[in-house]
Each structure stands twice: as C-alpha cells, then as structure tokens.
Amino acid sequence: MKASSISKVTLRQEKLKSGKLSLYLDFYPPIWNPNIKKMSRREFLGLYLIAEPQDKFEMDYNEAILIKARGIRAQREMAIINEEFGFIDKTKKHADFLAYFEDKAKSKYQKWEIVYKHFCEFTNGRCLVKDVTIGLCNDFRSHILSLRVKKKKYAKIATNSAAGYWSTFRALLKMAYREGLLNENINDHLESIDWEEPKINFLEIEEIRRLATTPCKVDVLKRASLFACLTGLRISDILQLKWDNIEVSPDGGHCMRICTQKTKTQATLPLNEEALSYCGEPNRGLVFKGLSRAHTREPFKSWLKAAGITKKITFHGLRHTYATLLITNGTDIYTVSKMLTHKNVATTQIYAEVVNQKKRDAANSITLK
Structure with missing residues (x-):
C-alpha cells in the first residue's frame, strides 16, 4: 500500500433515537469493509454508551466500553500500518x-x-x-x-x-x-490486447433523410435516433438524458449540460432547434421516456430495412454519422473532439481519415476513359 492511501482511524459517536450513543470508526480515506462488501468510511462497532450516566456504575460502564472501542480502533490502525510495510491484513486478504x-x-x-x-x-x-x-x-x-x-x-x-x-x-x-x-x-x-483499426460504419445525409421520412413502429426510437444523428450522444447518455439537462444558452438557443456515463466527462453541448424538436414537448424526468437498449437492436434493424438501408449499422453508428458529417462540412478536428466529449483528440482523428477516404473515392470516380 502506498503511504498516500493510508487511512486515518477516528473513534466517533452517533446519537440514536433511543438516547444511547453508538460508537463507530471513521476511516479517511475510505477502506474496504468485508462485512458490507464495499468501500466505506464507517464501521459500526455494536458498542453503545449511556448518553447521560446517572451514577458511578453507569460512568464505569461507559469507561469500560470506551476502553474496548479504543482497543478495536488501535487494532484497525495497526492492521493498516502493518500493510504499509508489506504485511497482508488477514481480513482484507480474505475479502x-x-x-x-x-x-x-x-x-x-x-x-x-x-x-x-x-x-x-x-x-x-x-x-x-x-x-x-x-x-x-x-x-x-x-x-x-x-x-x-x-x-x-x-x-x-x-x-x-x-x-x-x-x-x-x-x-x-x-x-x-x-x-x-x-x-x-x-x-x-500484464500484457495488453492490441486493438485493431475499427471499421467506421455511418450513414450518408441522404440515408438519414430517408430514415426521417420512414415510419417506425417505435416512435421514441425514431426520435432518439434522429436526435443521435444531430448530437452524437451515446445511447447510454440518451437513456439518462433529463429535461433538467436542457437549458437556454446565453445566445438565446439551447444547450445540454451532461455528465457522460462512459467517461464521466462534464460537458455543455449546443442543441439546435431541429434536434430539440425530436425531444417532444418539454416535461419532467427523462426526455426519451420508454426508450430501452432493446429498441436499438431488432426494432432499429427493422426500421433501417424499411428505409431501404442495407448497411450494417448499429445505433452507435449514428454517433459515427454525426462526427463524419461535421468533418465533411468543414468543422475542425478539435471542435469535433469537444462535441463528442473525447478526452483525447487522437480518438477523433479516425473520422478525419474516413472523410479523406471519401474524398479520394470521389476523386477516383471521375475518369475520362
């Protein structure tokens, strides 16, 4: 254990409704508690003091309980200190x-x-x-x-x-x-597992427009999908998007203030009026109520098929679509990276390469032969 992670152990009291004082240990920073099976700052000792002792007997009782509690505190602290010097605390070892x-x-x-x-x-x-x-x-x-x-x-x-x-x-x-x-x-x-260069599947603007005019059996899926094309949000963030996250921005438009579920990144993202229209009437709670991950599988594939789209594309491909459209329309790579809430602009670079390939394909399609 690194010295910076050693916990300070403090004996504290908590007054109960019964009037008794419950004794517990306060660990800072938190440690693994095998009894409740998670990281915790508190360990209740199951020892209690009389809040207002009335005689010597009750005062002696309190003193005896405090001595016992202090002994437990010392044991916990010693276990932590021992681990600093390489000895494994048996309790943690068997957690x-x-x-x-x-x-x-x-x-x-x-x-x-x-x-x-x-x-x-x-x-x-x-x-x-x-x-x-x-x-x-x-x-x-x-x-x-x-x-x-x-x-x-x-x-x-x-x-x-x-x-x-x-x-x-x-x-x-x-x-x-x-x-x-x-x-x-x-x-x-440990050795890593090397990543392969992923194939980016995305929709062209004409295909998105075709989707927009194609009926979908699950209305909330259609609205969420078109919203994803216009914002690039991951399905995890769309599922947890609430009306409280949507605000009027200083310029008079709208924006989203979110914390991405995947990377825990705090972000403020612009929201254009078309994307906002797919959210429906302003309300409380979740924006896309009734949407589930199950909708992004078979119902999503059926909708694509109905629109005549034969590409192998997942709901996440709509995020790729958004990024590709931005770069195709001339948005710089740094701005795209911020819009996608990427932590590293290198992650965004793959979309620029996709667009470059599209340009090469377009150039190669012109021939005089």
Missing part, C-alpha cells in the same frame, strides 16, 4: 473480490457489468482478494480471447471487444490497488 467487482460495476457502465459476468463465470462464482494473482489474471486474459458470441452463432469474439473487456478488467485492478485492496499493481506484469 470477497467478486463483491468488490460487482460494487464497482454497478457504478460504471454496461461493459463493466458484462466483464463482471465473464469473470464470475471464469472463477465459478468465487474469488477472494488473495486469489487475484498474476497467473489468475493471465488466465482470465486467455479466457476473454477464447469467448464465443451466442448471437453470432458462437463465432469467436471480435478482437476489439476482447481488448475492451481486458482494458476494463485492468482498470478494475488499478482501482483496487489505488484503494489499497491489492498490495501490488498487478498491471505492471
């Missing part, structure tokens, strides 16, 4: 790593939940902190690479999907090390 993973996955996005399920399956539903070794992690890396996709007739998992899963798991390991659950940064000993 449930799967419970820790599940707790983190709940606060993240869908990919974390998927990786958690794969790791749970890989470990047969049981993994303690002491089991998380370099060997176990390398075996899980091999497991990821060997996964088969049921929806694709058990075809081998795509390289980039495997790379994404592995990257997520390594992020978990880094988090567990920083929070003091793991004594060693196991990532230092």
